[in-house]
Amino acid sequence: MKKLIFVFLFILLAGGLHAQRQLGRSGSPRETFDAQDSTLTRRQKVTKSDKPVTKIEDYLIISYQNDTTYVDTTLTIKKDYKFNYLRKDNFGLQPFSNMGQTYNTLTNNFESTRLMPQFGARARHFNYMEIEDINYYRVPTPLTELMYKTAFEQGQLADSFFTVNTSPQFNFSIAYKGLRSIGKYQHLLTSTGNFRFTTNYQSRNKRYYMWMHIVTQDLLNQENGGLNEESVQNFISGAPEFLDRSILEVKFENAESILKGKRLFLKHEYNIIRKKDSLSKNKLSVGHMMSFEDKNFQFDQARAETSYFGSTFKSSGLRDRADLRNFYNQFQVNYSNDLLGDVQFNASANSFNYGYDRVVVLADGSRITNRLKGNVYAAGGSYHKKYKGFELEGQVGINLVGDFDGNFLKAQASFQLNKDFKAIASLNHSSKAPNYNTLLYQSDYTKYNWQNSFNNTETDQLAFELKSSRIANISVDYTTINDYTYFKEDQATNQVRPFQSDKTINYLRVKLQKEIKFGKFALDNTVMYQTAQDTDTIFNVPEIITRNTLYFSTNMFQKALYLQTGITLNYFTTYYMDAYNPVLAEFYVQNDDKFGGFPRLDFFINAKIRQTRIFVKAEHFNAGFTGYDYFSAPGNPYRDFIVRFGVVWNFFL
Secondary structure (H helix, E strand, O other), rough: OHHHHHHHHHHHHHHHHHHHOOOOOHHOOOOOOOOOOOOEEEOEEEEEOOOOOHHHOOOOEEOOOOOEOOOOOEEEEOHHHHHOOOOOOOOOOEEEEOOOOOEEEOOOOOOOOOOOOOOOOOEEEEEEEEHHOOEEEOOOOOOEEEEEEOOOOOOEEEEEEEEEEOOOOEEEEEEEEEEOOOOOOOOEEEEEEEEEEEEEEEEEEEEEEEEEEEEEEEEEEEOOOOOOOHHHHHOOOOOOOOOOOOOOOOOOOEEEEEEEEEEEEEEEEEEEOHHOOOOOOEEEEEEEEEEEEEEEEEEEEOOOOOHOOOOOOOOOEEEEEEEEEEEEEEEEEEEOOOOEEEEEEEEEEEEEEOOOOOOOEEEOOOOOOEEEEEEEEEEEEEEEEEEEHHHEEEEEEEEEEOOOOOOEEEEEEEEEEEOEEEEEEEEEEEEEOHHHHHHOOOOHHHOOOOOOOOOOOOEEEEEEEEEOOOOEEEEEEEEOOOOOOOEEEEEOOOOOEEOOOOEEEEEEEEEEEEEEEEEOOOEEEEEEEEEOOOOOOOOOOOOEEEEEEEEEEEEEEOOOOEEEEEEEEEOOEEEEOEEEOOOEEEEOOOOOEEEEEEEEEEEEEEEOOOOEEEEEEEEEEOOOOOOOEEEEEOOOOOOOOHHHHEEEEEEEE
């Protein structure tokens, strides 16, 4: 299947190469852009002699929520932040040493509109594409995008994308992101793939709309448990003989884990009454949304490592596998007019089947069931209204019948004073069951078997945000968390398992983002302060996280090339950083050692030539002279100094 996909993409890209030769010079970096927004602020034309003139604004990107933007070929500092494995700004995430591994979360946002528990193995989900991560497209001519980036030792990251409208009514897109990277340490290979196919359709009379996607994903990691205690000390010493990281001993070299998922998603809507058909400007439509997803996580280990994970049911050929099949349907009625606004009522049915293929009986006679299976029926609604500079939004949902209780409320009010000033206030309440793997888990390691009946985790968040290019972008949110569920080592067994706190956690975050420009130089700053009132020290975050970039931008060679070069500083204060458990693919609380407090300096040279953006970066170039105390988790060092490069290339036909 993958070979067929690559052949198909090669054919499409060959057509894209032909298209590139037909582009005019209007795509050069002479277009202007707002430094606070990576979208173009003037029209960039793509021409072909025998076709009408099209504009870059015609190449539309449509989100799951029907928010619409358009293709952006500019080069900004925000593009540099997004040029990574996730292809999104990873501020607040601390990556592990190899591309494709997990990230340690430095900050948390508890805003949620979910009613159901999530699948476990959350440490492996950073690159797992959910429904809201998939976009849809509408383009006047075929569009191709290629992304390439070097990895760590015998590997690379590539993301290929193609979309075309076969008619004004019908569009499809196909994309594949693949990674292979061996890494610098022993037994740390990563091999991941994300295949996406989307299509959307609208009838000629614009009464019927449809969006659909198919996604298949497989994310494989070799697991080594991190460095052993002696190797940690050798790493910190900085001795020249240990700068070759492949000679550092790890805890084991016989395990791997893989997360797989397949999903079919369909959303469609029929307009019974259109605004142009109604004298009172009313609109009435009905809609349906369906998602079927089959997901599994598997941990394999050739030989039991009892010194790290305790006793086992068998000494070799260990395999833990959990799967989840989820079938979701939602039916909607939408009504809107100019006076009332937009109102939606919905009802949904969720059929879930999570678990294992066996029943476990422990030595004490306790029985661990194999399945959590059932149905949940819910109701909800949403509201949206714009009036002059004011905008009101709201969402509500509640589980009415079924095996899981849950509810949420989200309300937001914003005021746009002018183009430079916008204020937003929001409130979010959420109550939902903890993740499936905290409720039921089975393993060949005897201490990693449990069945719990936890309370719902409840969060209440109050947030304020100010957006202003003149002043700054400032956000403040305050969250209270009750019945917080977490992983931690059990003092009785010294093995990791889930717990639930009976105390309230209070969590405050303040974030400031401001770019200061002086001529061709700019200083882009993002700083976050956070604090948690937590008597049990089970919710640990660094107090300060900062990213500061000083860079220079200019046109060169008669504006044929646009150049950006500078230095980025990343830093967070010391704190009790969560540790990583490969059996569960989860982070767990530890209060023994503090990590952090090390600066990460990256030097970059980025350039744009026509529709091509080139990225060259010397990552963590200060590693050799600021001390070898940089870790992404206990026993898991961060990356050493390395030079990597990559490219993003758009083709318009």
